[in-house]
Amino acid sequence: MTEAKPKLLVVEDDPGLQAQLKWAYEDFEVVVAGDRTSALAALRAEEPPVVTLDLGLPPDPDGTSEGFAVLDEIMSVKPDTKVVVATGHGARESALQAIAKGAYDFYQKPVDIEAIGLIVRRAMELHRLEEENRKLAAKATKDERVLGRMITAAPEMIRVARTIERVANTNVSVMLLGASGTGKELLARGLHEASDRSDGAFVAINCAAIPENLLESELFGHEKGAFTGAVKTTEGKIEQANGGTLFLDEVGDIPLQLQVKLLRFLQERVIERIGSRSSIPVDTRIVCATHQNLEAMIEDGSFREDLYYRLAEIVVKIPSLAARPGDPVLLAKAFLTRFAADMNPKVKGFAADALAAIDVWHWPGNVRELENRVKRAVIMADGKLVCAADLDLAEPDAETARALNLKSAREQADRKVIRHALARSEGNISSTAKMLGISRPTLYDLLKQYDLHA
Ligand SMILES: Nc1ncnc2c1ncn2[C@@H]1O[C@H](COP(=O)(O)OP(=O)(O)OP(=O)(O)O)[C@@H](O)[C@H]1O
Ligand SMILES: [Mg+2]
Incomplete structure (x- = not known):
């Protein structure tokens, strides 16, 4: 059996050219359309990866309005289609406008069969690669579905996810180490959801965000009247996490004095609310995270070593986004789809310069930065495609220059x-x-x- 030839849709109103193009290429199956309606019908029926589009179509054969209307519709129906636009002599401006609207490339009439063949072949190849990437990305996200909303195709990160899954159903304490925005909280939640405690509560407390003098009461709770302002008895976060998971975020920020009390809880698994003498047993799984260097803190005496070993039975290091090649683009596409649906449905994808910029940027703020940039770009974008400027990303070359060694x-x-x-x-x-x-x-x-x- 011969393999199916890739389809090429030729949108052209001149019958002479139609005939010429139809038989020009042995390696494509050429489908011809002479106006907007038949072009869009063919697009839906045949789903060609590549379309060549004459901008001068009836009822405006000497202008570009009908051609641009077809281009717009193709981009909204099937934005992954590679459209190669044919412009009249000297019509550089309309060529550039077409690219801005999402066309892949252009050529100037009169038609040169061989030259167009080259452009079309390149477009077909690019389309095939992108299609493969999309499949790969879909597969990767499906594989990782266990860990909730986590998206990745990077082996470094898949390894992290596997570790988390493997330890989920044990009771060991897990310490997540990673720079800001790498997904520590997402992984902590994923761990909880993958564990047999998922019916219990996931209680998170950010130890850096709570003033020192309130942190003890937040964690351990208090009895009514235990201190000024303690108007009623209140459960602490540890108690709330009974039967579930307690996520201690920024654990490096717990003051020394409180570290002692936390250590005692981890050893004895009972707490006393402030102002109470009775012990309450609490069964909870501890997950903690920090961006600080706890080993250095142990060295200088600001973090207790014995507490560290209780908290860090398993240590999981989360790679920075820049160390996960391919992930920035994968995540950007996922975020774009999500934000566009919520906030600006006319946005359909990224322009090529945006994808290049995303791929080389070093992402100091990791996934959080990526999420924020894509969100802002989707809100700000004028057209269907988000470009590098919408993302406010520097020229790629400045980045490469940064590497000193x-x-x-x-x-x-x-x-x-x-x-x-x-x-x-x-x-x-x-x-x-x-x-x-x-x-x-x-x-x-x-x-x-x-x-x-x-
Ligand atoms: N692999 C991923 N797939 C999808 N979304 C992600 C991924 N990693 C992170 N996110 C999203 O990025 C944002 C930041 O993640 P998260 O809050 O888990 O990071 P963090 O390490 O706790 O950051 P911070 O140090 O700023 O607290 C969240 O909105 C999260 O949902
Ligand atoms: Mg966090």
């Missing part, structure tokens, strides 16, 4: 490119090597050198 910069670049190629070829060594323009043995050497796996 040439060897490590090269190594990082190598790793990144190899990982992207592996993902795109779904781990197939031959096609990865081909994509990278190197031989298979060279690829094997690099994989070994960088400890990467297909």
Whole structure:
């Protein structure tokens, strides 16, 4: 059986050109449409990855209005379609306008069959790669569904998720270490939901956000009249988490004095509310997080070592977003879909410059920063596509210049490119090597050198 040829939709009103284009390419199945209605019917029926579009269509064969109307509709019906626009002689302006509206490329009439063939082939290849990436991304998110809303396709992060799943049903205490915005709270919730305590409460307390003198009462609760202002008996967070999970966020910010009291709870699993002498047993799973260097704090005496070992039976290090190649774009697309649906439904995707900028930015604020930038961009975007400027992202080149050490910069670049190629070829060594323009043995050497796996 011969493989199905990829479809090319040619939107062109000149019957002579229609006939010429229809038979010009052996490797595509060419579908022809002469006006807006038949073009959109063909788009829906055939779902061609690539469309060539003459901007001058009836009833406006000498202008561009009808062509742009078709382009707009294609972009809203199937935004992943690669549209190659044909413009009249010297119509650079309409070409640029078409690109801004989401067209993939343009060429100037008169038609040069060979040149268009090249553009179309490149567009087909790009469409195929993007399609593969979408499938891969969908698969990755499905695989990780266990951990709630977490989205990732990066091996570093999948490993983290696996660890969390594996320890979920034990009672060991888990310490999550990661820079701000890396997803510590999301993982803590995921851990709770994956555990057999998921019917109980998930109680989070941010130890850095509560004034020192109130933190004790927040954690342990108090009896009525225990101190001025204690007008009624109140349960603390620890007690509220009975039967569930207690998430101690920014645990490095607990003052020393309170560390002693927390340690006692962890050893004896009973608490006393402030102002009470009776012990209340509490059964809760402890998860904590911090962005601080607790080992250094232990060194200088501001964090108790014995408490550290109680809290950190398992330590999970969460990689920064920049250390998860591919994830920024994957997450950005997911956030865009979510925010567009909520706040600006006409936004359909990212322009190419936005994707490039997202891919190279170093994301100091990690996923939180990405989420915020995409949210603001979706609100601010004028057109269907969010561009780099909407995201307020710097020129990619400034980023590369930041890498001071040439060897490590090269190594990082190598790793990144190899990982992207592996993902795109779904781990197939031959096609990865081909994509990278190197031989298979060279690829094997690099994989070994960088400890990467297909
Ligand atoms: N892998 C992910 N997939 C989807 N959303 C994520 C992911 N990681 C983080 N987020 C989202 O990014 C935001 C920041 O995550 P989270 O609050 O868990 O980070 P954090 O490490 O606790 O940050 P901070 O240090 O600022 O408290 C949240 O809105 C969260 O839902
Ligand atoms: Mg947090």
